[in-house]
Amino acid sequence: MATYIGRMRCLFSLERAVFLSRGNIFSVETKRYVRGLRRKPVRVIFPENEKHKGDVKQAISAGKKEAKVPLRAEQHPGDRGDLKTRNSQISSATVKSNETDEVPFERALPGDKRLARLVSVARSRTFREQQGKVLLEGRRLICDALNAGAVPQTIFFSTLERLRELPLDKLRRAALVKVKFEDIKLWSDLVAPQGVIGIFSRPDASRLRFEASKHSVPLSLICNNIRDPGNLGTMLRCAAAAGCHQVLLTKGCVDIWEPKVLRAAMGAHFHLPIHPSLTWEEVEDHLPEHVGVYVADTQKSLEVNSSHKPSDFGWISTTRAHRDSHLEESDSDEEELSLPKVDAAAYHNDWARSPVALVVGGETYGISVEALQLAEKKAGCRLFVPMVPHVDSLNSAMAASILLFEGRKQLLNSTQNSGKKRRNNAGQRLS
CATH class of the missing domain: 3.40.1280.10 (SPOUT methyltransferase, trefoil knot domain)
Incomplete structure (x- = not known):
């Protein structure tokens, strides 16, 4: 059987191939540079009364099933599958700080505008006061905020190494999103971005813990x-x-x-x-x-x-601080x-x-x-x-x-x- 398939692969590269089959001679017209094996799979015909016919078919069908391997958490889903499938694959990703600690995170899909939207609005004082959100950038600032008891909402990071530098036990209630470093660099205010940006609830001084007190x-x-x-x-x-x-x-x-x-x-x-x-x-x-x-x-x-x-x-x-802003000052005032x-x-x-x-x-x-x-x-x-x-x-x-x-x-x-x-x-x- 293997010899027969090998002959077919060799003879397909010729313009005119001649096959011998049970004493009959017939010719097949082929085109140069066309590989038939890629166009259609080879169909294996077993003789009648073959003992291992069923075993081989089962092995082939099992091989096809094993070929459908699900994407790993570290792989990018790309364009494969619908949006629900990609979201389910993304949400299952985890990062480990040690052997027993796991924190789930997700990957930003192409065209994800969450980073741009949150960064742009968090830079507005009106938004910060109305929505109660602030933007913190850099490992040291985010660590200080977490140690003081600030509440994180969303953490954007470029690599898992950057995420592991943060206290993961204090990020379990936050949404962790892995984005490209180019996106962070685009929206960062730093000359040399560190690859991590956090959106926090606006801290209240009366609820924070200050170790330097x-x-x-x-x-x-x-x-x-x-x-x-x-x-x-x-x-x-x-x-x-x-x-x-x-x-x-x-x-x-x-x-x-x-x-x-x-x-x-x-x-x-x-x-x-x-x-x-x-x-x-x-x-x-x-x-x-x-x-x-x-x-x-x-x-x-x-x-x-x-x-x-x-x-x-x-x-x-x-x-004067208590004077209304719309009143103009006069000499008498x-x-x-x-x-x-x-x-x-x-x-x-x-x-x-x-x-x-x-x-x-x-x-x-x-x-x-x-x-x-x-x-x-x-x-x-x-x-x-x-x-x-x-x-x-x-x-x-x-x-x-x-x-x-x-x-x-x-x-x-x-x-x-x-x-x-x-x-x-x-x-x-x-x-």
Whole structure:
């Protein structure tokens, strides 16, 4: 039988083939370069009374069934089958973090627009506030969010290695979607994308866990009129590094979940509580009862008191936070604004002995009049950093970092001195 099939394969390449069959001679006209075996399968004719005829047929039919091997989880389904079949094959894929831990994931089909749609809408502040979703990119930022207790909704990743770098035990309720790296690179804000993007529920500071809270000091940062995303992100990063107790943002500041703010903050959102979009009444409610409020200032020569108007100082905003945006300011309104008396002091003076709060304003609009009123009410003052002549001012983020670390140093020294006094008094009583 094998010899017969071999003869057929050899003779099909000739223009005219001659076959011998039971003594008869007949010729077959064939065309060059046409392979008959590809056009039609060879039909094997068994002689009558062949013993293994049934066994061979069963073997052939079994071989055809075994040829229909289902796609593996690692293979791309391509265009094979209908949409339901492909979805069922995709949803069965899993990734293992160890021998016992498995997390299901799915592959994005060609033309899947979920990544583009979610990334585009998550960059909108209106969508973030209405839908309660934020976008986090990069392994470190996503890990910090998961460790703090943020709730993931969808994780897009390019390779399984990138997915295994995340804590898989905290991703069981999230939708994991494997996409091409080119798609992530197209929608990424990073110069060198890491191949992982996460869509999270908008975190609430009151529900997150902050591991760095045990190293914090009673120091609060109040951001007022910070409109630059890079400056705000840097200030949040400095506040986390200095061990601030919390960060309070007044209305008018840039959204803390802007992509530029997230990049500059380097995960600070998940290292300390951040309360955005607060009125000055809400700011005061978040502060301890006995707290000193200090305002970062760029000038030391002029004294701020009731005889001055806000327009006399470039670092004081003439727009009141509680005034409606559709009302225009008039001269009479400006004259009605009276500035409280707030003295100035160098930043290295002894000002942080008990819980304190530092107000830092934006470079364009400056601080609000309400900030000075709160500083007067809480027995605070204006803090400035001495600089050489002919230098206008420092960047708001740089000034905040200098004042925050100085405040931390003074608070720690005050705590150590208080501890020494208590130990000395206890030793004197024992003696």
